[in-house]
Amino acid sequence: MAESEVEASTPNLASGTLERLRELRSRYPVARSAVLPALWVVQDELGYLPPWAEEVVAGELGLLPGDVAAVASFYSMYFSRQAGRHFVQVCQNVSCALRGADELLAGLREWLKVDEDGATPDGAFTVEGTVECLGACGGGPMMQVDRYSYEDLTLDSARETLERIREDGGGAAGA
């Protein structure tokens, strides 16, 4: 079995993650369709997509590792490197920019002391460099932290939000 070879020669995903991959594969008429959802499940566990994990996904779905790598590299939300514990996106498209998004982003980057990759020194946050419209134009300027949006922000309210998330690990519900 290709499956057991892969599992023996590489680091393992959690058994729950592997079960989820198999369940996802069964949802689609063609197994390959499960690639994107499978990569999400793996990234949720690991925080990013190392090559060995892409190989596990390929083995589960009967694809070549290159097929999976080609997909993973096309989509901007899959990370090839370990990111901060929380992923911060400040929308910079027109609706938010008209209401001060550039100033908000510049202020946050300075306050968080992010490096060239957008990571904070303590590893708590990664601030994405280019963020296009996040579909919350009614609440601009806005940011998304992990899966939650925070709208109608000022620099002060955004700082408070990030402080709270840094302290309690990010369980706080968004706007």
Add this chain to the structure above:
Amino acid sequence: MEGAQPVPDGLVLTRYQGAPGLTTLDGYRKVGGYRGLARALEMGPEAIVAEVKASGLRGRGGAAFPTGTKWGFLPQGVFPRYLAVNADESEPGCFKDRVLIEEYPHQLLEGVLITAFALQASHAFIYIRGEYRKQRELLEAVVREAYRAKLVGKRILGSDFGCEVVVHGGAGAYICGEETALLDSLEGRRGQPRLKPPFPAVKGLYGQPTVVNNVETLSNLPYIVTEGGAAYAALGTEASPGTRLFCVSGHVERPGTFEVPMGRTTFRDLLELAGGVWRGRKFKAMQPGGGSMQVLGPQHLDVPLDFKAVADAGSSLGAGALVVMDETTCMVEVSRRLVDFYRHESCGKCVPCREGTYFESQLMHRLEEGSASAEELASLADICAGMDGRCFCPLGDTATWFVMSAYRMFKDEFDAHVGAGHCPVRAGVGAAA
């Protein structure tokens, strides 16, 4: 608020606004939810298609193609068929599908099921953009609840019809809103557009007949089936039937979404619903249909939300997103921002878009900084002419529309940036403040 409140006249998508618990099956059933599906199963596929044709409903994703006609392109007797629901809302300025998912997820699912039955589709895939993670999880919960209630799966509501519904998350690619790129992405590939024809109705997902419809389009179906296509059409005008959920954002007092009748509402009405231009400032310009559409000026405020009237004014209603800009706005900066957006989102499949968006972006950055020469600015029209109508899919074409229309309408402003060494609009605003 109590459950059985009267439904406001003239509303379709937001008619249950304010009713409690709408994101739960019980809450949605209390306002009459899933009666449309039951009615649809009695009517049969042909009668539903006839009502949709009578409604005059046109696609709400941006292309405004008549929905009933699109459904009619499915070849007879070819199965399995698929329905792909486009929830990849990513048009700059557009957030209506998000509202419809967050506040009325069961209404969307009911619309999906009615459509799947009308098309006799075995599977419906709801493709939702990766950034809408919370919304994806809400839809997954809604679908699970509907499976338990036998509204989804085999023998729906005891009928012979069965349909599986799968919520499928994207992962950050604007191009996947283009229907053939969406299908490639759904098949587990890089999201790049396919050559048309064949159109998805003939060869779509897995090479089978497939209809791709937008979230807002399908959210109208429960109303059309229960109230009739004619009743829906009558809410708008003959040329622009029904209602539409418009997003208003940018320099307004109260940004938000507003459901208004088509044809008899003007841009000025929408602006007033959003509280007018903010901070007592003057109106300068607007994008009527999201980031892809041409700029309109103050002279267009009384144009009705009618497909032909907006086309005559030189733009389009696109995805239904009105972005308002006040007198302090630099049109070069807005153009640069949009050009950067297309450069970032170009999928790289075809040369005119992949290279053209870079040329546009480099030029606009230099112009915004005031370092572009007159010759460089003059080359903008050449770059855009090499893209518009020459790209593989509409992304590359529309990457030229805003910047070229802004250049025409605000030529003095563009020219004033040439060799200025800075942004003259911003400097002017600074001096006045």
